[in-house]
Amino acid sequence: MIFFHYQLCKNSQEAREIKKHPSYLEINKEFAIPEGNVAIEIAGYGRRILKELINKIGKGDTLVLTDLNSLGDTIDDVLGTLFSCFKKDINVYCYHPYSRIEPSAESCMSFLISVQTGIDIQNLKSSRSKHRRIKKPLGRKEGSQHKLSIYTLKLKGYKQSEVARELGVSLSTVKRNWRNGIIG
Structure with missing residues (x-):
């Protein structure tokens, strides 16, 4: 498993000074992240670097963030980015100093439920799902002519x-x- 670090900065001044920031240094030290696996991006550019980083990350690797807001401007953007990470089997850790590194099971479950709800809504809206049953009943069909x-x-x-x-x-x-x- 390889670790990658993504950091979103508000402006170019913050981007230049981020390598001296204690949380940046702590994340790279805690997860032993080499400089080649660190991506720093300035807000307002459509998160192009984040998309390239997600494409670069392989199955089973981990993306470390300081904040979920760095994944998107809106909730839909954040969910879309997280869902694309889950589809590629990329682990996402939101690192907070003075707390546990890995997210709690409750937060993961609530995220997965909300994503599944979104998928179910999209399936209901699609024209294909109108013509087929969403779930087939389990078991053998009841009854026999004999x-x-x-x-x-x-x-x-x-x-x-x-x-x-x-x-x-x-x-x-x-x-x-x-x-x-x-x-x-």
């Missing part, structure tokens, strides 16, 4: 093999419907 006949022959005292022979159906069909009656 169910009533099997049940009546069972009540008359026939054995399973005799019922199968009498109705001309397979033994598995008889066994499948044998216990579905009231008697059991």
Whole structure:
């Protein structure tokens, strides 16, 4: 696993001084991030460097940030960037000094639920999903055309093999419907 550090700065002055900032130094020291894996970008340029960095990062690698706001200007931008990271199997850590490094399970779950809700809404809106069922029911379809006949022959005292022979159906069909009656 390789670590990458992305830092978003407000202006060029902050970008020049960021390498002296304690949190920047602490992140690079804590995760042993080499200079080649650090990306510094000035806000207002469409986060082009972030997109290039995400394309450069491989599966299973980790992107370390100081703030989730650095992933986008709006909530949709942040969710879109996080979702693209998850699709590429990139770990994202939002590092805060004086706190745990990894995010809590609750925050991850709430993010995943919100992303899944967004996906479900998009699926409902798509024209393809209007013509197909979203979820197929589980299990075998209920009922058999021989169910009533099997049940009546069972009540008359026939054995399973005799019922199968009498109705001309397979033994598995008889066994499948044998216990579905009231008697059991």
